[in-house]
Amino acid sequence: MSATAGQAAEGQRHPADRFGLTSGMVVMEMGFDEDVEHDLRELLIEKCGELVDEDTDEVVDAVLVWYRDGDGDLVDLLVDALGPLADSGVVWLLTPKAGREGHVEPGEITEAAPTAGLQQTSTISAGKDWSGARLVAPKSRGKR
Numbered sequence: 001m002s003a004t005a006g007q008a009a010e011g012q013r014h015p016a017d018r019f020g021l022t023s024g025m026v027v028m029e030m031g032f033d034e035d036v037e038h039d040l041r042e043l044l045i046e047k048c049g050e051l052v053d054e055d056t057d058e059v060v061d062a063v064l065v066w067y068r069d070g071d072g073d074l075v076d077l078l079v080d081a082l083g084p085l086a087d088s089g090v091v092w093l094l095t096p097k098a099g100r101e102g103h104v105e106p107g108e109i110t111e112a113a114p115t116a117g118l119q120q121t122s123t124i125s126a127g128k129d130w131s132g133a134r135l136v137a138p139k140s141r142g143k144r
Contacts, residue, residue, distance in 0.1 A: 026059070029051040035096075039127065063081040067093055079117070093135055
């Protein structure tokens with residue numbers, strides 16, 4: 001059992017809680033490949049249930065986007081992530097940490113998010129090799 005799974009079993013905060021994901025949420029995953037943070041992914045599945053892929057017809061509560069430098073246009077990918085996302089949903093953009101292959105400069109995220117209609121609210125360490133940026137639709141849009 002991993003240290004994080006052991007902590008969860010002992011009643012400490014579940015690592016998936018940092019993502020604001022709860023049981024019963026529908027979570028879509030984009031950009032999966034062999035280099036993803038498998039331990040984190042398994043913990044998220046343990047918390048929420050199986051992840052749906054980008055071909056889903058369901059409205060989703062959250063989208064996990066694994067993105068590496070060279071994976072294509074980030075704005076287009078984020079716009080695609082918004083398609084099935086519920087109004088109150090969140091996009092978690094997961095990118096390799098600095099010094100890792102495929103690292104994405106933070107400025108690229110800062111520029112791409114607003115162009116796609118999102119704003120970054122926080123960042124977290126999403127494992128040994130990955131960082132997560134929480135992206136949401138701005139609250140002020142259309143609500144005055």
